[in-house]
Amino acid sequence: MADEVSADSVTLNLLLNARVTVRSSPLGVINTPMIPWSQTTLPPNNARNIHIKLENMQRTGSFKIRGVANQFARRPNGGHFVTMSAGNYGKAFAYASKHYGSKGKVVMPETAPVSRSVLIQSYGLDVERVPTSCLMDVVKRCVQEDNMTFLHSYDDLDLIAGHASLGLEVLEVVPEPDVVVVCCGGGGLLAGVAAAVKLSGCKKTRIYGVEPEGACTMFKSFIEKRPVDMDTHSIASGLAPPFAGMLPYELCQRYVEGIVLVSDDDIKAAVSTLYKAGLVVEPSGSAAYAAIASNKIPKLEGKDVVCILSGGNLGKDELGNFPD
Structure with missing residues (x-):
């Protein structure tokens, strides 16, 4: 699929049509809640207003x-x-x-x-x-x-267009965010959200992808100006595919401000903190929060920020990996 299309194939009309398909799907996709950070028991942050998109509550537990x-x-x-x-x-x-x-x-x-x-x-x-x-x-x-x-799990036009519905939902609550922070594995979610936000007219919004240090294929792709592969290792297994997708890479190059890296320790701390606040979020799903909490995203003070918690599939066999 990726070799048949390019970033130019992703238009606002395509994304709007995909949103209709997703919302009417018999699979029961839901419009997940967005809650203000200030209305949770999470530690305070110096951004003016952070909204958290609870995709960990989505059907099947993730975006x-x-x-x-x-x-x-x-x-x-x-x-x-x-x-x-x-x-x-x-x-x-x-x-x-x-x-x-x-x-x-x-x-x-x-x-x-x-x-x-x-x-x-x-x-x-x-x-x-x-x-x-x-x-x-x-x-x-x-x-x-x-x-x-x-069926590719991240380098596929139909998939990315479907993921873009999440970005369009974000804009229904925060029409002009200053910053949007999204996890990145192969790049399908980041590409879809970034395209949705930018093509909807939010030209000044800064969009950041977050990868684990041990699985930073998109970060390295940005440096080498091409999709790269690597031997990936991270507690966030969902963010550790062996290579970045071609179409996601092209879209991220066009619409994403940058890729920031978090350590596995940052991710573990994020999972624990979110859990204590009543939010069950898996390691991959907590990466965006980890980046904000560990001050990896620049210039957040006084800004309107959206943080996407992308998944909540945390099994009992995983709980022992995280600090109390």
Whole structure:
């Protein structure tokens, strides 16, 4: 898909149409709440006004269902699909597959929590766990030998357009944010949100992506001026794909102010702090908050800021990884 389109393919009209598709999807995508930081028990911040987008409350527990809803709406029911995912996309993919009567396989990195593999299998899909560096090799084998159709978990036009619905929802509450902070793995969510915000006319909004230090493919892509791959390692497994997507890279180059990095310790502290405030957020979903809390985003004082908590799929087998 990515080699057939470019950033010019992503227009406001495309994103608005995708929002209609996502909102009317039989998968039950919801308009998640936005709450002021000041109305939580989170530690105070010097930004004038921070809104937190609670995508951890989304159907299937993360933003991924948005892109999946748009992908499946444009493909025939009962297909035979394969994808690669560390968990959240796989869960949404499995949920949609069951609804549409499709068969499928999720190829997962060995580092992903086992609880996520079990959950995906409960929807009737196959799961194959492999080293991160082998993900695409296994996907290609499934396409060539088993005649399966590959649905990309972040480098796909329909997916990115679906994710953009989140950005459009943000603007319904905060029409002209000064800063928007979004996690970044392969870049699908960041690209969709950034395109939605910028194409809606918010030219002065600064949009930042947040990556783990050990899985900074988009950060390195910005430096090298091309999508790069790397051997990724992070507690935030959902933000650690082996390479940045081509279409997400092009869109992020056009619309994103910059990529900032957070450590695994920053992420662990963020998960713990959010949990104490009554917000169940997984490591990948807490990256944007971690960047704000650890002062990695420049010039927030006196600004209107949006922080996206992108997912809340935190299994019992993961809770012991975080400080009390």
